[in-house]
Amino acid sequence: MNFGWGKAAVVAGLMLVGCGRSEPVDPNAGKAEAAAFMEKNAKAEDVVTLPSGLQYRVVQSGAAGGVSPDRNDLVKVDYEGKLVDDTVFDSSFARGAPAVFTPETVVPGWTEALQKMHVGDEWILFVPPALGYGEVGGGSDIPPNAVLIFRLKLLDVAPVPGGGSGVGTGMG
Structure with missing residues (x-):
């Protein structure tokens, strides 16, 4: 595999880490609707x-035993x-350019899903609010307690030496 794309990785436009709101929000807004959607x-x-509550549907499977990040x-x-x-609030498909990032830098639903996916997998993710933007929402495009639905295709993985899927990191 050619990981040249990883050396110059810049995530322009992928705003899945968190967006602030200046106006106060009702922490209960949308909770009942989100719960009903996820249950159905x-x-x-x-x-x-x-x-965790994350839901997914496999659209396409990659190579069996392939790399998972x-x-x-x-x-x-x-x-x-x-x-x-x-x-639709964001799309790399529409931009015509894939996104590059580390799974630990995006919403928890993506972090969990990506570590279960293999290169070539395409899934539809149904991210409950607790694993997305929660009670705050994501800027002006994503309301509080919104269920997020993602079509996600894992194109490639560039392993980081000494990496691990465990929680937290050790320095020493």
Whole structure:
């Protein structure tokens, strides 16, 4: 594999880490709707629900036994993010340029999913608010307690030497 893309990785436009809001928000806004959506979606055909509450559906499987990233590896992905009303808030597909980042720098739902995916996998993620932007929302495009739906395709992984999928890191 050629990991030249990893050396010059700049994540322009991928704002999945967190966005601030200046106006106060109701911490309960959207909670009931999100819970109802996730409960109904869990019953849909081919939807897998993980213990964390993250749900996904496999669209395409990559090579069996292929590489899965650790939380600090560089990944190259194509994705589209939308709300349950089908409003698209971000898309690397539309930009025509994949995104490159480390799984530990995005919303927890993506961090969890990416570590389970293999190169070539394409999944639809259903990210509950607690694993997305939660009660704050994500800027003006993502309301508080929103369920996020992502079409996510893992294109490549550049492993970081000494990486690991464990929680936290040690310095010494």
